[in-house]
Amino acid sequence: xxxxxxxxxxxxxxxxxxxxxxxxxxxxxxxxxxxxxxxxxxxxxxxxxxxxxxxxxxxxxxxxxxxxxxxxxxxxxxxxxxxxxxxxxxxxxxxxxxxxxxxxxxxxxxxxxxxxxxxxxxxxxxxxxxxxxxxxxxxxxxxxxxxxxxxxxxxxxxxxxxxxxxxxxxxxxxxxxxxxxxxxxxxxxxxxxxxxxxxxxxxxxxxxxxxxxxxxxxxxxxxxxxxxxxxxxxxxxxxxxxxxxxxxxxxxxxxxxxxxxxxxxxxxxxxxxxxxxxxxxxxxxxxxxxxxxxxxxxxxxxxxxxxxxxxxxxxxxxxxxxxxxxxxxxxxxxxxxxxxxxxxxxxxxxxxxxxxxxxxxxxxxxxxxxxxxxxxxxxxxxxxxxxxxxxxxxxxxxxxxxxxxxxxxxxxxxxxxxxxxxxxxxxxxxxxxxxxxxxxxxxxxxxxxxxxxxxxxxxxxxxxxxxxxxxxxxxxxxxxxxxxxxxxxxxxxxxxxxxxxxxxxxxxxxxxxxxxxxxxxxxxxxxxxxxxxxxxxxxxxxxxxxxxxxxxxxxxxxxxxxxxxxxxxxxxxxxxxxxxxxxxxxxxxxxxxxxxxxxxxxxxxxxxxxxxxxxxxxxxxxxxxxxxxxxxxxxxxxxxxxxxxxxxxxxxxxxxxxxxxxxxxxxxxxxxxx
Ligand code: ZN
Numbered sequence: 001x002x003x004x005x006x007x008x009x010x011x012x013x014x015x016x017x018x019x020x021x022x023x024x025x026x027x028x029x030x031x032x033x034x035x036x037x038x039x040x041x042x043x044x045x046x047x048x049x050x051x052x053x054x055x056x057x058x059x060x061x062x063x064x065x066x067x068x069x070x071x072x073x074x075x076x077x078x079x080x081x082x083x084x085x086x087x088x089x090x091x092x093x094x095x096x097x098x099x100x101x102x103x104x105x106x107x108x109x110x111x112x113x114x115x116x117x118x119x120x121x122x123x124x125x126x127x128x129x130x131x132x133x134x135x136x137x138x139x140x141x142x143x144x145x146x147x148x149x150x151x152x153x154x155x156x157x158x159x160x161x162x163x164x165x166x167x168x169x170x171x172x173x174x175x176x177x178x179x180x181x182x183x184x185x186x187x188x189x190x191x192x193x194x195x196x197x198x199x200x201x202x203x204x205x206x207x208x209x210x211x212x213x214x215x216x217x218x219x220x221x222x223x224x225x226x227x228x229x230x231x232x233x234x235x236x237x238x239x240x241x242x243x244x245x246x247x248x249x250x251x252x253x254x255x256x257x258x259x260x261x262x263x264x265x266x267x268x269x270x271x272x273x274x275x276x277x278x279x280x281x282x283x284x285x286x287x288x289x290x291x292x293x294x295x296x297x298x299x300x301x302x303x304x305x306x307x308x309x310x311x312x313x314x315x316x317x318x319x320x321x322x323x324x325x326x327x328x329x330x331x332x333x334x335x336x337x338x339x340x341x342x343x344x345x346x347x348x349x350x351x352x353x354x355x356x357x358x359x360x361x362x363x364x365x366x367x368x369x370x371x372x373x374x375x376x377x378x379x380x381x382x383x384x385x386x387x388x389x390x391x392x393x394x395x396x397x398x399x400x401x402x403x404x405x406x407x408x409x410x411x412x413x414x415x416x417x418x419x420x421x422x423x424x425x426x427x428x429x430x431x432x433x434x435x436x437x438x439x440x441x442x443x444x445x446x447x448x449x450x451x452x453x454x455x456x457x458x459x460x461x462x463x464x465x466x467x468x469x470x471x472x473x474x475x476x477x478x479x480x481x482x483x484x485x486x487x488x489x490x491x492x493x494x495x496x497x498x499x500x501x502x503x504x505x506x507x508x509x510x511x512x513x514x515x516x517x518x519x520x521x522x523x524x525x526x527x528x529x530x531x532x533x534x535x536x537x538x539x540x541x542x543x544x545x546x547x548x549x550x551x552x553x554x555x556x557x558x559x560x561x562x563x564x565x566x567x568x569x570x571x572x573x574x575x576x577x578x579x580x581x582x583x584x585x586x587x588x589x590x591x592x593x594x595x596x597x598x599x600x601x602x603x604x605x606x607x608x609x610x611x612x613x614x615x616x617x618x619x620x621x622x623x624x625x626x627x628x629x630x631x632x633x634x635x636x637x638x639x640x641x642x643x644x645x646x647x648x649x650x651x652x653x654x655x656x657x658x659x660x661x662x663x664x665x666x667x668x669x670x671x672x673x674x
Pocket of ligand 1: 453479
């Protein structure tokens, strides 16, 4: 599972990060609530020619699927993106004009979110241009540049697409998780057609065998649709749904296989190709096992239908890609954690019956991202732990990564922005954050990914999907709590991976401040928290704050009309983290849906409106964008007269708009309607 932690904005201690004092331009663009950054692929030039070639092919495979994610997110995303781009590219009027600049901002948001709903909150964007302007622009364009459906008139097309963009009641959310509603019918996601939640659940329950100890990930790679009154699946594969894009992905993967670093990696790529060609979920599991066992290759990648956060039922995966290579030096830290995984499992506070007797193959590494694609682009996770299949994790372990150069870009772009002066209680916490903030945060991500997700077990017979919509936030909470518990352990100092017994306090402070206050900067007024990671963080922080009511280990204090987190006793705070870890592991291990639901609903969803208002106002005064994402570097092969690749160069010149327009042109792989 990917973790998208919000970074603290403390200034970076110059000794903790491999900073180079050059003139790299970290910030590319900003609009609405978004800041677009660049990340630097440190160490690319030092790779061998063959490795560079491999990255080049895999990077092509990572972009070819871009249209898939747009279509998955909502069936109107591709027609709308193409229509907006047609207007944008053909516009000859005044570019400063309010309606045009509003449309340009809206288009930038659509690119960023891979669709018409906010990438994080999942709410549909309110357009910042008038309907009249839009319709007028449409009327000036030739039919040939617009995605008009066969048999449809231009007027019918205009009416339909205008309704989807401008009517707030049409597809109001990409993902609806409101308790008691039909989550399938009310979510804008394009995973289901003409079916109810009950029909989907019945369909998959009829396929599942409760006695199967190695179940496939049912529903992972398909759309469910009702045809002639019968519920069925359209599989995403070569020859199936999305075949045009998947065939191109396969083309580049086959090239990549020809320059693989070793036989294991070659087998991984070939198995993935096999899966894309057949859509067979057994083959996907075989691929996942090969992938998790490939630990020797320096280059690694994710390419496929991976995370199921966007499915209200938690089964169907969005398309995602990431190419990366191991940062050998920084990986020593995570190797130490991994090689002690059993000790951490044995000594955790959770009930013995929920612990793994043997923790297998928790591999962890620090990586440098080389390209982001699909659901990792432009907004990127900071750490990833895969595969998601419970039985594969139990039997073969999982691979866990921390993406170093993405953290580096966040930190470098946020230096000296005033955040910590505004929200941190006093100089002593600021000093902690300055000295240890970035390091402790990276350590938290390492622990979350390589120990947290891999820890614990389900009791026999417990359905891995028992927690339903609450499964994702509870799983993230479990991983976070495991990390929070251990980051304060003297074991880490003994292992030489934490500098002293105080450094963890930086992470405790940051975590509580973020969970109780500053992550609210991402929520619009009067809205609830929807996103799984945010629900998790608030659940932990609020639950702990309530527990601390008696011992006053943590408090919210007022000063000059402003609210601050104050931590009075870090040891006691750690005990509260441990108590919640014990309870959430019990919920997960026993599949206690009611308890899990109550925890998330009581602590993780609702927002204190007054505090929210205050935080938004304070944040606004700093003029910072709450969300960040990235443009990719551009890889260009250099060839000799015979067409052989003799080098691959990397450049960072492309801006956001150039990249998005180029991707839309070069990688327009799907029809507008799928
Ligand atoms: Zn996670």
